[in-house]
Amino acid sequence: MDRVLEANQLSEKLPPELGNLTQIQRLLLSSNNFIGELPVTLANLTTLKDFRIGDNQFSGKIPDFIQRWTSLEKLAIQGSGLSGPIPSEISLLESLTDLDLSFNNLTGPIPSTYESLRNVDRIYLTGNLLTGPVPAWTKKPV
Numbered sequence: 001m002d003r004v005l006e007a008n009q010l011s012e013k014l015p016p017e018l019g020n021l022t023q024i025q026r027l028l029l030s031s032n033n034f035i036g037e038l039p040v041t042l043a044n045l046t047t048l049k050d051f052r053i054g055d056n057q058f059s060g061k062i063p064d065f066i067q068r069w070t071s072l073e074k075l076a077i078q079g080s081g082l083s084g085p086i087p088s089e090i091s092l093l094e095s096l097t098d099l100d101l102s103f104n105n106l107t108g109p110i111p112s113t114y115e116s117l118r119n120v121d122r123i124y125l126t127g128n129l130l131t132g133p134v135p136a137w138t139k140k141p142v
Contacts, residue, residue, distance in 0.1 A: 008031075008032050009032065009033060010029075010032040010033065010034065011032065011033040011034065011035065012034070012035065012036075013034070013035060013036035013037075013039075014029070014034055014036070014038065014039055014042075015039070016039040016040075016041040017041070018039065018041065018042060018045075019039060019040075019041025019042050019043065019044040019045065020041070020044070021045065022044050022045065022046070022047065023047055024045055024047060024048060025047055025048060025049045025050065025071075026048070026049060026050040026051075027045065027048060027050070027051050027052075028050065028051075028052045029052065029053045029056065030052045030053060030054040030055050030056070030076065031054070031055040031056075032055075032056055033056065033057060034053070034056040034057065034058060035056075035057050035058065035059065036058065036059060036060075037058065037059055037060035037063075038053075038058060038060070038063050040063070040065065042063070042065065043063075043065035043068050045069065046068050046069060046070070046071070047071055048069045048071060048072050049071050049072060049073045049074070049095075050072075050073060050074040051069070051072060051074070051075055051076070051077075052074070052075075052076040052077075053076070053077050053080050054076050054077055054078040054079050054080050054100070055078070055079045055080070056079075056080050056081060057080075057081045058080050058081045058082055059081060059082075059083075060082060060083070060084075061082060061083060061084030061085070061087075062077065062082050062084070062086065062087050062090075062101075062106075063087075064087055064089050066087070066089060066090065066093070067087075067089035067090075067092045067093070069093060070092065070093060070094070070095065071095055072093050072095060072096055073095050073096060073097050073098065074096075074097065074098040075090070075093070075096060075098070075099050075100070075101075076098070076100040077100065077101055077104065078100045078101065078102040078103050078104070078124065079102070079103040079104065080104060081104065081105070082104045082105070082106070083104065083105035083106065083107065084105075084106065084107060084108075085106065085107060085108040085109075086101060086106055086108070086110060086111055086125075086130075087111075088111040088113045090111070090117075091111060091113040091115075091116045091117060092116075093117070094116060094117070094118070094119065095119060096117055096119060096120055097119050097120060097121050097122070098120070098121065098122045098123075099117070099120055099122070099123045099124070100122070100123075100124040101124065101125055101128070102124040102125060102126040102127050102128070103126065103127035103128070104127070104128055105128065105129060106125075106128040106129065106130060107128070107129045107130065107131070108130065108131060108132075109130065109131060109132035109133075110125065110130055110132070110134065110135050111135070112135045115135070
């Protein structure tokens with residue numbers, strides 16, 4: 001089951017009822033005008049393989065509940081308006097192949113715990129306010 005609502009003029013906060021779509025595999029909401037924080041009910045979407053919310057105007061941080069999305073292969077939240085540190089919980093997403101956190105207001109260091117992301121082919125962190133050393137896991141051969 002997929003929900004693709006990209007590239008529209010949808011606005012307001014995401015409805016918490018999205019968390020009731022417990023069998024959904026793709027939730028693509030990029031390029032709209034969504035605002036507010038991501039509803040905590042999204043934690044229920046444990047069958048997600050592809051989650052994209054880029055190019056919106058969300059607020060708050062990347063929620064810790066994404067650690068429950070263990071089937072996730074693609075996570076794209078570029079230009080979404082989120083801020084704060086990159087949660088180390090992303091390292092629990094061992095199926096992840098694509099990670100795009102670019103052009104947000106993310107701060108602090110890149111978590112060193114991401115070395116468990118052995119399947120990641122592409123990672124984009126451009127355009128944030130990240131600090132500290134570049135972790136060794138980012139230097140793996142392409």
